[in-house]
Amino acid sequence: MQIKTLITGAALSLFAGLAIAAPAGLSMSDAGVLVDGKGMTLYTFDKDAPGVSNCYGGCAGSWPPSVAKSGADADGDFTLVERKDGSAQWAYKGMPLYYWAGDSKPGDTKGDGVGGVWHVVK
Numbered sequence: 001m002q003i004k005t006l007i008t009g010a011a012l013s014l015f016a017g018l019a020i021a022a023p024a025g026l027s028m029s030d031a032g033v034l035v036d037g038k039g040m041t042l043y044t045f046d047k048d049a050p051g052v053s054n055c056y057g058g059c060a061g062s063w064p065p066s067v068a069k070s071g072a073d074a075d076g077d078f079t080l081v082e083r084k085d086g087s088a089q090w091a092y093k094g095m096p097l098y099y100w101a102g103d104s105k106p107g108d109t110k111g112d113g114v115g116g117v118w119h120v121v122k
Contacts, residue, residue: 023068023075026090029107034092034121039106042066042090042097046117050094053081063111063118065089066097092121 025037034042045063047054055063068088074080080088081096090097100111100118112120 023072023078026078032122033109040099041103041109042121043100043111043118044095044121045098048096051081053083053089053096055098056084062101063098064101066099
């Protein structure tokens with residue numbers, strides 16, 4: 001009985017640690033893709049470099065950046081990328097994160113594979 005309790009407690013502690021590791025409500029959905037606190041899918045762009053966003057103007061109109069609130073802190077694999085306008089954008093493992101304007105409801109992944117350069121984060 002004590003071993004079962006110990007294992008259950010350890011599993012819960014591990015799960016809690018994973019949930020905390022993602023800032024700003026970012027988490028993996030049941031489908032295994034990265035989503036925000038509202039369940040909207042996040043994407044990466046192959047033309048970005050680690051720590052550098054290359055999506056501005058019309059690109060950002062179709063692919064809005066996942067902008068961090070002022071004073072947000074990076075945590076683990078989640079970092080912040082400074083955009084040209086000085087705002088901070090969330091990144092996962094260095095790669096800036098974006099939304100797809102074509103996703104209309106939580107769980108949509110319509111942007112995956114667009115142009116061969118946009119991908120959901122798994």
